[in-house]
Amino acid sequence: MTSKQKDKPSKRLRVALVSPSQDAYSETFIQAHKNLIDAEVVYYYGGKLPRFVENKYSLISNDRRLKSFFKTKFLKGFSSALEYSLFESFKKEKIDIVLAEYGPTGNAILPVVKALSLPLVVHFHGYDASRYTIIEKNKRYRELFSVAKKIIVVSRVMEGKLLQLGCNADKLVVNPCGPNSSFSQLEPSLDSLDLIGIGRFVDKKAPYYTILAFSEVLNTFPKAKLILAGQGPLLNTCKNLVKYLGIEGSVEFLGIIKPVEFQDYLLKVRAFVQHSITAEDGDMEGTPVAVVEASSAGIPVISTKHAGIPDVILDNESGILVEEHDVEGMSKAMVALLSNVRLAKEMGTTGRRHIVSNYSLKEHIDKIDQAIAEAYNS
Numbered sequence: 336m337t338s339k340q341k342d343k344p345s346k347r348l349r350v351a352l353v354s355p356s357q358d359a360y361s362e363t364f365i366q367a368h369k370n371l372i373d374a375e376v377v378y379y380y381g382g383k384l385p386r387f388v389e390n391k392y393s394l395i396s397n398d399r400r401l402k403s404f405f406k407t408k409f410l411k412g413f414s415s416a417l418e419y420s421l422f423e424s425f426k427k428e429k430i431d432i433v434l435a436e437y438g439p440t441g442n443a444i445l446p447v448v449k450a451l452s453l454p455l456v457v458h459f460h461g462y463d464a465s466r467y468t469i470i471e472k473n474k475r476y477r478e479l480f481s482v483a484k485k486i487i488v489v490s491r492v493m494e495g496k497l498l499q500l501g502c503n504a505d506k507l508v509v510n511p512c513g514p515n516s517s518f519s520q521l522e523p524s525l526d527s528l529d530l531i532g533i534g535r536f537v538d539k540k541a542p543y544y545t546i547l548a549f550s551e552v553l554n555t556f557p558k559a560k561l562i563l564a565g566q567g568p569l570l571n572t573c574k575n576l577v578k579y580l581g582i583e584g585s586v587e588f589l590g591i592i593k594p595v596e597f598q599d600y601l602l603k604v605r606a607f608v609q610h611s612i613t614a615e616d617g618d619m620e621g622t623p624v625a626v627v628e629a630s631s632a633g634i635p636v637i638s639t640k641h642a643g644i645p646d647v648i649l650d651n652e653s654g655i656l657v658e659e660h661d662v663e664g665m666s667k668a669m670v671a672l673l674s675n676v677r678l679a680k681e682m683g684t685t686g687r688r689h690i691v692s693n694y695s696l697k698e699h700i701d702k703i704d705q706a707i708a709e710a711y712n713s
Contacts, residue, residue, distance in 0.1 A: 348711060349429055350374040351453075353444055354436040355383050363594060364512040364624055365436050368458075371700045374707065377428045383443035384417050388428075394420040413446060422447045432711050434458065434703075442475050445482060454710045458487040458703075459497065461539075461621035461642070477501045484710030487703065489621035490643025508706050511622040511643055513699030515594065518631040519691050521601055525634070525679045528559040529604040530669060533597055533625045536567030538614035540623075543569065543576055545610045548665035550580045556673050561608070562600060564589040597625070601632045605679055606672045611641040612659040622647055630654065631690040635682035637668045647694055653686030 350372065354365050369378050379385035386395050394417060413419045425433075425447060432454045435441035441457035448455045457479065480486065480502040487508045488494050494509050530549065534540045542563060549561040563573070563586065570588070577586045592600075601607075607629035611620045622643030630636050630647065636654035638644050639661075650656040655671065657664035672679045 348374045348431040348707065350376050350707065351379055351425060351428065351430045351433045352376050352436070353379045353385055353433060353440055355385075355440055356380060363515075364460075367512075367515070367696060367700070368434070368436070368703060371696070372434075372707070373700075373704045377430065379421070379424075383437075383439045384415075385421065385444075386417070388424060394424060412450070418447055422450055425451055425453065432456065432707060434707065436460070438476060438479065441479050441483065445475065445479060449482060454713070455483045456485045456487065456703075456706055456710050457483045459493060459621070460489060461493070461619055480506070484713050485706040487706055490646055492619070492642045493621055508702060510699055510702040510706075511647060511694050512624045512627065513694050513696035514624065514628040514631040514690065515696055518598065518601075518628045519633075519687060521598055521632040523602050523604070523633050523683065525605055525676055525683060527603055527605055528556055528673055529562060530559065530606050530608045530637075530673075531562040531564070531600050531604045531629075532608045533564040533592070534609060534623065535565050536569040536573060537618075538569065538616075539611060539618045539620055541610045541612045542573050544612070544660070544662050544665065545608050546573055546576055546580070546582075546586065548610065548662045548669060549586070549608075550582055551663075551666040552669045552673065553582060553585055555670050559585065559669075559673060561586045562589060562604070563587070564592045564597065564600075566591055594628075597628070598632070601629060601634055604634065605676070606635045606637050606654075606669070608637045608665070608669065609639075610659075610662075610665055611639050611644060613641070620644065627690055627694055630683075630686035631694075633683035633687040635672055635679050635686060637665060637672065639665075647690065649685065649689060653682050653689055655682075 352369055369376055378389040381387040387393050433448055435444060435457045438457060438459050485508055486502055486506045487510050488497060489511050491509060494507050498504060532545055536542050552559050577583055609626060613619050620642040626636055626638060626644060627647050630653055636648045638648060638656055639659050640656045641659055645656060648654040648656060655668035657668060
């Protein structure tokens with residue numbers, strides 16, 4: 336009998352999956368958790384303290400109804416009517432265990448979990464383990480680490496961060512997000528001079544560095560093209576940078592695209608590019624899902640030695656990694672792959688093999704199932 340079979344609960348668990356948002360585009364990994372973990376999932380969303388139960392009801396109506404009651408009587412030690420509404424919902428839904436997406440979500444629901452003595456698994460993703468203001472606002476992380484049965488992280492770097500914050504090593508599970516298997520079925524040509532990057536336009540993804548690096552590439556490959564997908568607070572800044580550099584005809588901004596559209600673009604590009612950095616406020620990546628998806632598709636990746644990226648991209652084997660802020664190095668990496676389609680194809684093949692063998696979506700979900708089972712049985 337395997338350890339997984341031994342730990343598997345005797346009944347099918349009802350899992351409350353709690354997420355701050357319901358963003359199907361930038362948080363595809365949460366959608367995968369909702370749809371694929373081996374449990375009856377009740378999906379709560381709408382803030383660190385959730386306000387909605389998907390396809391069922393709103394907790395806000397209960398929140399409003401109970402506010403007047405809370406003015407006269409403090410019930411069960413909860414600090415808000417919404418906390419109490421969540422408490423009642425967990426009981427109504429017969430929840431067996433809670434999976435919280437992001438550390439601040441775990442903190443917010445901690446009083447409810449403790450009141451019901453429910454086992455808790457918390458999935459950290461990136462900013463929640465690194466951004467200074469988030470860590471400062473969540474001083475209760477130590478209590479969270481004590482109460483939670485399992486803590487899932489997406490990179491070795493993040494594991495180290497949480498160990499520094501006081502998490503017990505025995506509770507930590509390193510589990511990079513896996514790509515949908517459909518990416519590994521793609522057959523890209525790699526014949527074009529196009530490069531693609533996808534992700535939010537935020538400081539930790541530093542799209543401005545990618546643009547600056549690409550602008551130098553045009554001196555060698557004037558017909559090269561940079562395709563950037565996503566939205567975010569730095570989008571207009573990046574558009575202005577492109578205008579300032581006079582390269583509007585060589586850079587295309589797509590906005591938000593669906594996974595199937597991303598796959599269509601991957602069929603037509605030479606490489607995936609992303610210059611991830613540690614932002615001024617400490618914000619870091621976990622392991623970027625788009626990086627893993629591109630590598631799974633057989634696309635060489637040009638990125639940085641940042642967070643979980645070196646875990647999944649083999650430097651000079653499945654891609655080229657440069658130091659953070661090394662714009663010149665990134666530009667040279669772009670030129671290297673645009674100059675040598677054979678090298679690009681070799682790196683793409685190595686990357687696909689590496690991701691499929693070590694970071695499949697099935698393995699990612701299996702590790703979550705295992706963490707849930709161990710948390711429930713402990």
